[in-house]
Amino acid sequence: MMKRVLYILLGILTAASCYRFDPSEAYYTDGPIWPDYMDVTVPVGIAPLNFCYTAADGPVPVTTFSHGDMNISIKGREVVWKDREWKKLLEAAKGDDIIVKSSVLPDPWTIHVSEDDIDYxxxxxxxxxxxxxxxxxxxxxxxxxxxxxxxxxxxxxxxxxxxxxxxxxxxxxxxxxxxxxxxxxxxxxxxxxxxxxxxxxxxxxxxxxxxxxxxxxxxxxxxxxxxxxxxxxxxxxxxxxxxxxxxxxxxxxxxxxxxxxxxxxxxxxxxxxxxxxxxxxxxxxxxxxxxxxxxxxxxxxxxxxxxxxxxxxxxxxxxxxxxxxxxxxxxxxxxxxxxxxxxxxxxxxxxxxxxxxxxxxxxxxxxxxxxxxxxxxxxxxxxxxxxxxxxxxxxxxxxxxxxxxxxxxxxxxxxxxxxxxxxxxxxxxxxxxxxxxxxxxxxxxxxxxxxxxxxxxxxxxxxxxxxxxxxxxxxxxxxx
Amino acid sequence: MNRRQTIICSAQSITVFLLAFAFFNFIYPYHLHYQEQMQLFRFGQDYFVESVAVPGGFCDWIGGFLVQFFYHAPAGAFILSVLLGLIQLLTWKNMGKGSFASYPLSILPAAAMFLFFCDENALVTAATAIIASLTLSYALMKISRTGLRCIITILLMPVMYMLFGSISILVPLTVGIRSIIRKENTKTILVFCSASFIVAAVTLLVARGYSPYPLNRLAFGIHYHRYHNAIPLLAWISVILVPAAMLLATAMKKDRMAALSLAIAVLPAVCLAPMFADMEKERLFGYDFMTRMGQWNKILATSDRHPADSPIAVECTNLALAKTKHMSSDMFSFFQNGPAGLVPEFTRDHFSPVPTGTVYYHLGMINTAQTFFFEAQEGIPDFQKSARLTQMLAKTNLINGDYEVARKYVNALKQTVFYRKWAKETEKLLDDPALIDKVPEYSWMRSVRMKDHDFMFSQEEMDSMLGLLYVENKANVMAMDYLLAWCLLRKDLPRFFECHKLLQDGYDARHYQEAVVLYWALTHDGPEGMPGFVTRNVASSFARFISGFQSGRDEASMQKEFGNTYWFYYYYRFK
Missing domain, CATH: 2.120.10.30 (TolB, C-terminal domain)
Structure with a gap:
């Protein structure tokens, strides 16, 4: 009995406290991705620009970020970077553009990596x-x-x-x-x-x-x-x-x-x-x-x-x-x-x-x-x-x-x-x-x-x- | 204990539970609704992480989880009763092999917590922290080796502090006392007590380093009381009563002492309950709840039974009168405290702006209502948000056409138990705003809200604002009722007459007749030219009133005959 109660409590706790991406939370619906990171200019020392697709339906997008011979693909409606990969890509693309292609969007876009540093x-x-x-x-x-x-x-x-x-x-x-x-x-x-x-x-x-x-x-x-x-x-x-x-x-x-x-x-x-x-x-x-x-x-x-x-x-x-x-x-x-x-x-x-x-x-x-x-x-x-x-x-x-x-x-x-x-x-x-x-x-x-x-x-x-x-x-x- | 004694003990526990349930469900239900609207418990990682990041946050999260069920008072009463019952039961368990006579002593901490919960700002977190602490200390006492038990307890102290808050000190306290009662190794116990003290102090200092709270709050609990400057004394008395009961139990071995023990446990709570239970506030919370639920007739019935004499009660009664279209005929049958009884001025607290915001909402003053709701929410002393007020903010933003903001609030409400359904339905409106005008409440609010005249809200210019509301939509009868009532309550008869003159037929209710006849008497030599809608009955009643007033009849007898007239208010009230 006690075990069952414990399991129920743990179940509630897990359900109540876990994170899952829910596109219906979106209340910013302008544009295909949010935040709008298309064609922006960023400094090298910026945290990964994670974003999500605003369309909740359709095939799961694959987003590919390319610079030179570096290609990083991320699958999912929410694009979440691994910190190390992001930093590596930005370092490599300093002063240049990163080309971003999405499997669900017709046109690619860029992220320009500036040579100018940003503060701490x-x-x-x-x-x-x-x-x-x-x-x-x-x-x-x-x-x-x-x-x-x-x-x-x-x-x-x-x-x-x-x-x-x-x-x-x-x-x-x-x-x-x-x-x-x-x-x-x-x-x-x-x-x-x-x-x-x-x-x-x-x-x-x-x-x-x-x-x-x-x-x-x-x-x-x-x-x-x-x-x-x-x-x-x-x-x-x-x-x-x-x-x-x-x-x-x-x-x-x-x-x-x-x-x-x-x-x-x-x-x-x-x-x-x-x-x-x-x-x-x-x-x-x-x-x-x-x-x-x-x-x-x-x-x-x-x-x-x-x-x-x-x-x-x-x-x-x-x-x-x-x-x-x-x-x-x-x-x-x-x-x-x-x-x-x-x-x-x-x-x-x-x-x-x-x-x-x-x-x-x-x-x-x-x-x-x-x-x-x-x-x-x-x-x-x-x-x-x-x-x-x-x-x-x-x-x-x-x-x-x-x-x-x-x-x-x-x-x-x-x-x-x-x-x-x-x-x-x-x-x-x-x-x-x-x-x-x-x-x-x-x-x-x-x-x-x-x-x-x-x-x-x-x-x-x-x-x-x-x-x-x-x-x-x-x-x-x-x-x- | 024999079988009979076990049954008696069980009966005591059941009685405690039933009494608590009966009290909270039948005598104190509106306190539970008040508690519920002072938080916005959300299922979600961010809310959970935010909650548990501060000392005692886990128990606070559990407390918040439970309080959301106070939306239904019987569920709230049941939950509180269960919590009190658990405190009693766990105290008993921690008393070890207690005697029959000592059983009632286990009620003591629960009794203190019962009194604690008579305070509307006492938070359930304190009870969950006591229960968690007692459960853990009970589990720890299962470890038979004293040294090992002491070491584990000490190692767990920082974790317990983080999860349960400062009430977790109950664990080493209980373990220590129990070890003393068991007459275990004195030296080990002494070392344990000293180490516990040091670990508690170090834990506090470490918490002080990373937690943005003053030391006194870290020591007495962040989430045990809504007001951060208040020390939750009764919760701490309850904590102290656990070891006290354990020690007292050692002296209550003989069965015949059971009655004494019961008296010690129950009498103080029974005697003190009337002092701690604030029935005046219960009535206020009742008015607020009925206003929230639109139970207008119930408000009037309540005011009839127990004259509404507090500003909030008067305000709610007047709103109920307006909503039932009785304001112009029955307003002075109820106590009136001047124009503040219609729409009180804004005060910087978390409760009184709520019914006032509701009045503005019904009048169609959406921005003002939004201000009051927002400010009330921001004023919640323990920095919580309010599910009820978030819902109202979603409504005002939806009416104003600020759909993105409304959606933000709706998103939050979607993560709740009791507002989820409403949020889902409202989400459909936000997805297709054309549907909004098909919802009577919103389409009405949009039709009566100010659309053409912009100005800054000013309490001093209430009559102008109400007048403009009516001018912009003649169907907004409530605005006109409030405007006329505003003039009457201010005893501004020229302004009343001026406003009333502009109206079409249909504004000939009793109080308006009374005001017109009074105004005429004060400004004219005779009845010639007086508006024809004043009936013979009202005119002759006024003649009797004036005659009585001029002959110096005592107030009580005048009240008996004319207490429900405007004339009585004009001459005897709000001087």
Whole structure:
């Protein structure tokens, strides 16, 4: 009797816990394979691009990957690579195309293997695409050459929300991490030393958010935003996130002093999303003329601007230059991110406002900083939202978030940018069983950032720091 | 024990089981429904791996597996009773060769767990962890060689911690106590106790290194209570009562002590049960459940029997009134707490937004309903998802035309036991969206939802939103009922009159007549020109009310005669 009960229990356990590929899980049905890895460009150090066929019926496909005299065939509706074979093929095809043929599809396709390397990994926040309340969330790290993912910090350790995180050109030793909630703090890790800061001062608008490191590592640009949410009632729109006010400031890391100037703290301008230029002598940001909220929320339009910055003194210039007059186009700029080689700047363009993730029309645009020409990144964009983006440390890969698959759950994509600023068709962050993984992943990828090595975050130490009330107070000074 | 004593002991176990079943099934069924909707148990590798990756995750997975059956309260009551029965039985087994008199002591841990489960946020995981631990310690005691048993126990401790959570400390505790009772080698037991302590501490520290939880949660259990800041005290008392019962049993050898033993085991639970059982919450969960199931008449009958005076109960009662088309005629026959009784403001918790979201859903405010459902789900304190709310989110996304998102939720529900059928049927709609409009619920929701006017939801502008809903679809009578009720509950008679004036015939229900006659009396010198739909009965009743009010009749007598009128609410309630 006991044995029988045990067998039944084991049977239930096995049935309940095993994985099997189920094409009916597919809710992305455009195209014959998913994720769409046809004609994409990938770096050598990327994890296997496993995919599945979206057609549940018909003969079982055989997919053959060829380069030179290497031919690897994989049978099945789900194409799952052996890690070693994938790496061998990519190494062999570096700088060349892999030809892919399928027994069930008429035309072959290619996977171009770029000669440009990609960084070690990426960091992102995983959070449900919700409104005000948040469930489990945290900052996670994913190794790009494998499927390994680990949580760096999660809100299971404290009451609060882990928020904006930023690294200096992907350097895992220097980062800024913001915690919201009753234990609010900004954790700054400077060359392995971590401390919790109170970034709000009497002279600034509020807590420091949207960090961006100065290339020299001595400054971090922040904005302070008085952010609110509103909820639409029509079917095609859900949420509107907007600022009631915002200013910019630069934190002097060595002297613990927040610096601002009248030029970026104007009463009649909302300034946000600061980003230093590659040489560290300019500060790009978005600026809009305030409008009554919520009546004219759809009239708020941010332009792309810049102001001089002197790294020697930390002083912010007085003249504001407008680089993209989006207002004139009836559009709005957010998330300006210059490439680290100083050639390009990628930004998000939407119809209005600055919280582009909730705008289905939001697309990525690229600005050539030498010629001043700006154009949409058509190969990277889709019919749905493209929003936050980040450059790899060698400025050859751009990672961005997109809602192209279902319109709500944000996923990560990578596109190669060549020396002329031309993007390639993007590929989705690979997973071992992508269809299953993304079907049941109920959180969005948020604020993705490249890292050049694993982040060594002392989780217990950070937890202790966050849960304690001790905070180092940011100082303040006006720009000279 | 002789045959008679064995029968008495069995009768005690059966009684424990039956009492627990009767309590949960007949007195506390809505708590079980509440438990069920606080999780989304899925059959699948990812869910299993995610569950077992944290300490105690395996027992949590088993607990989740069991709680899904709480969808049907009798099944939930049966499962809880079986769990309590197993705790009692396994405690008895671990007591060794206990005497007849000591048998009732084995009820003690189960009694504590019974009280524990009176808390709606107590998780079944705690019971499964105790059962698993007691089973293992019982098996370990079968090893006759003390040293070997101790070594195996110590080696198993980290594994047990990973599978059962911190309650697994019960295993070395039980094994140690049993060895002491058996008077086995004292030195070995001492070494065993010290080693157990060290291994437990090291296990905790190791877990601290890889698990993203604070030390107190790793020590007191991650999955034993829904609120992570709450220490599941009764579950731990239950754990402590196991060795306590084992030790006490050694002193209860004589048969005549059976009564004393029974009293020790049962009386505290019986006396404490009324303190621990929260019948107010049970009523609230009842209202929520009936709202979920659309049992509108049952809600009204319940409110009739036991006046609904909590915000959620009032909200559900008003929704039931609207759904049965009695709002305009019977609303003030029930307790009203102002406009918050119609649609309360959003609060950041995991329960109260659910009935409010349901009200918005029925009104056709699909986005707002979706917000409330999503937020409630995100607010579940132990970071679970909710099968019920996932289903509602699938519905709102389907109505909104966001089919891919709806399919994602449907896919998750396909991996459940009780929502699978619904998910499969909904999947067909998603495969062929033309079929959606053939489903009355969805086609109605699509017809009454806002289509032309976009604005930001604002609780302060509820009247404008309800008005626009009605303007966009005149068939949405519920929106107009809510708009008029909103004005009445706010005592905003000019706005009520303004809205009411715009309506065609058919809005002459009793409360509207009462409001019109009151408004007329407050703003005019005489009845001349008063809308003709006010009946003579209402007018004369109002005259009596005003006369009584002006002559200073006491409130109780006014309530007796006019308690179900708008006038009484206007002058005596929600001041």
């Amino acid at each position: 990994g990426i960091n992102y926040r995983l959070i449900a695409p919700g409104y005000e309340v948040y469930s489990k969330m945290g900052i996670h790290e994913r190794e790009l050459s494998s499927y390994k993912e680990k949580a760096l910090l999660e809100n299971t350790q404290f009451d609060g929300c882990v928020n904006c995180h930023a690294y200096n050109r992907g350097n895992p030793d220097n980062y800024s991490l913001h915690i919201r909630g009753s234990h609010g703090a900004t954790l700054l890790n400077l060359d392995g030393e971590m401390a919790a800061y109170n970034t709000q001062t009497d002279s600034t608008l509020g807590f420091c958010v949207y960090p961006y490191w100065h290339p020299g590592g001595d400054y971090i640009a922040y904005s302070s935003n008085s952010t609110r949410q509103g909820f639409h009632v029509l079917a095609d729109k859900l949420i509107e996130v907007f600022d009631l006010d915002s200013d910019l400031q630069v934190y002097d890391v060595r002297n613990n002093s927040l610096i601002t100037s009248a030029s970026v703290k104007k009463e009649n301008v909302w300034e946000t999303f600061p980003a230093f230029s590659a040489d560290g002598r300019k500060l790009f940001f978005c600026a809009a003329t305030p409008r009554p909220i919520p009546a004219e929320v759809e009239e708020i339009r941010y332009n792309l601007c810049s102001v001089d910055f002197d790294p020697a003194t930390g002083s912010i210039g007085s003249r504001i230059d407008t680089l993209i007059f989006a207002e004139g186009m009836g559009r709005s700029v957010s998330f300006p991110k210059p490439s680290y080689d100083g050639r390009f700047l990628v930004y998000t363009l939407s119809d209005y406002g600055n919280f582009s993730i909730w705008h289905h029309e939001a697309d990525l645009w690229i600005l050539d900083l030498e010629t001043g020409e700006s154009r949409p990144m058509d190969k990277a964009n889709s019919h749905d939202t493209e929003s936050y983006h980040s450059w790899s440390s060698n400025s050859r890969w751009l990672m961005f978030s997109s809602r192209r698959d279902d319109g709500l759950y944000t996923r990560l994509f990578f596109t190669h940018i060549d020396e002329n600023g031309q993007e390639s068709k993007p590929f989705m962050l690979p997973q071992k069983h992508p269809l299953h993984y993304y079907s049941y992943q109920n959180r969005s990828y948020n604020v993705p950032e490249f890292v050049t090595g694993p982040v060594e975050l002392d989780r217990a130490g950070a937890e202790k720091m966050i849960n304690s009330s001790e905070r180092v107070q940011f100082g303040f000074r006006w720009s000279e």
